[in-house]
Amino acid sequence: MNREKSDIYFNGLGMQTGNEVLNLSGFKEGQFPFRYLGIPISHKRMAIGDCSRLVEKIVMRIGNWGARKLDSVWIERICRNYLWSGGDQYVKSPPVSWENVCKAKKFGGLGMIDCRLWNVALIGKYVWWLVIKADHLWIKWVNHVYIKDQDWMHYQPTNNSSWTWRKICQVKEQMKAGFNNGRWDNQDHCSVAGGYAWLQGVQHKVNWWPLVWNRMNVHKHSFILWLAVQWRLMIKDRLIKFGIIADATCDMCMIQQEDHHHLLYGCQFSVQCWNLFRDWLKINMPLVGVLEWGVQWRCRSLLKKQMIMAAMAALVYQIWTVRNKCRIDLQLPRPCRVIAEVKANVRLLNLTTM
Numbered sequence: 351m352n353r354e355k356s357d358i359y360f361n362g363l364g365m366q367t368g369n370e371v372l373n374l375s376g377f378k379e380g381q382f383p384f385r386y387l388g389i390p391i392s393h394k395r396m397a398i399g400d401c402s403r404l405v406e407k408i409v410m411r412i413g414n415w416g417a418r419k420l421d422s423v424w425i426e427r428i429c430r431n432y433l434w435s436g437g438d439q440y441v442k443s444p445p446v447s448w449e450n451v452c453k454a455k456k457f458g459g460l461g462m463i464d465c466r467l468w469n470v471a472l473i474g475k476y477v478w479w480l481v482i483k484a485d486h487l488w489i490k491w492v493n494h495v496y497i498k499d500q501d502w503m504h505y506q507p508t509n510n511s512s513w514t515w516r517k518i519c520q521v522k523e524q525m526k527a528g529f530n531n532g533r534w535d536n537q538d539h540c541s542v543a544g545g546y547a548w549l550q551g552v553q554h555k556v557n558w559w560p561l562v563w564n565r566m567n568v569h570k571h572s573f574i575l576w577l578a579v580q581w582r583l584m585i586k587d588r589l590i591k592f593g594i595i596a597d598a599t600c601d602m603c604m605i606q607q608e609d610h611h612h613l614l615y616g617c618q619f620s621v622q623c624w625n626l627f628r629d630w631l632k633i634n635m636p637l638v639g640v641l642e643w644g645v646q647w648r649c650r651s652l653l654k655k656q657m658i659m660a661a662m663a664a665l666v667y668q669i670w671t672v673r674n675k676c677r678i679d680l681q682l683p684r685p686c687r688v689i690a691e692v693k694a695n696v697r698l699l700n701l702t703t704m
């Protein structure tokens with residue numbers, strides 16, 4: 351019996367039957383080398399070549415999963431491309447910066463999470479634990495190995511420190527302005543959400559957010575209205591700035607230059623639509639600056655106001671849709687058809703009798 355077999359045979363309770371060795375546990379004798387999960391296993395020391403397949407698998411998995419799905423920049427790019435193109439590719443300059451997209455809706459954004467800032471806020475939790483010297487094994491270990499008797503707020507990592515520890519120290523520098531005498535931003539606790547809000551900085555509420563994010567709005571209407579109130583629709587005066595087109599003449603009236611004000615209130619077609627809209631709802635609203643009026647408008651019935659705001663959002667969406675179709679087929683529908691579409695969109699029941 352050679353050594354390779356004896357290593358398996360002398361396991362305490364072995365029985366030999368012919369060429370096979372069975373034991374009470376039911377294991378069957380094998381021989382070196384053999385493969386386990388595709389990797390060659392031998393009693394000899396493995397060469398680099400033996401491990402190459404294992405290394406390839408690990409690298410492939412890191413490339414596809416770790417380096418991509420765990421990378422906050424990559425996640426952000428996927429979200430941004432999907433928002434502006436509906437796919438994973440988008441090479442143009444986005445109408446709204448990602449920083450503004452990630453603001454809360456009441457501050458003018460879409461309420462998306464900024465993955466990079468959220469990641470910093472998560473790491474900030476560790477920084478906070480070190481500030482308050484939390485009773486945690488990891489905190490004790492870090493104090494013993496790295497910080498020792500130094501003041502954590504003034505501590506600087508050495509070049510020999512691990513990558514993870516240096517990242518934590520970077521976050522400490524980024525967030526230290528929020529720590530004051532052992533308190534976080536004048537609070538006795540540090541939540542990830544609180545740290546994230548602090549990292550976003552001081553933000554100001556926009557007065558149009560109840561109009562845009564009115565609960566009765568159709569989502570796609572809200573999105574176009576969100577761009578329109580910020581003058582971020584991709585209309586001709588913006589396309590000229592980017593050098594995409596040379597002529598900014600409005601395709602709907604073929605007379606004036608197309609900009610946001612013209613599209614919404616100045617174009618003959620838009621004016622006719624708003625006229626019909628006002629006649630339908632029987633409310634005293636201006637024809638120019640109706641969105642600004644809607645923001646300020648006081649109505650006794652919140653429900654009625656919400657329904658009329660939803661109808662306004664639907665009309666802005668329809669005007670934008672007509673404008674885009676007109677660029678291709680150079681035909682305009684009758685304004686009454688547009689209002690009929692608005693009515694179908696928002697399904698206003700008994701609105702005119704409220």
Ligand SMILES: [Zn+2]
Pocket residue numbers: 600601602603604605606612616617618
């Ligand atoms: Zn026009």
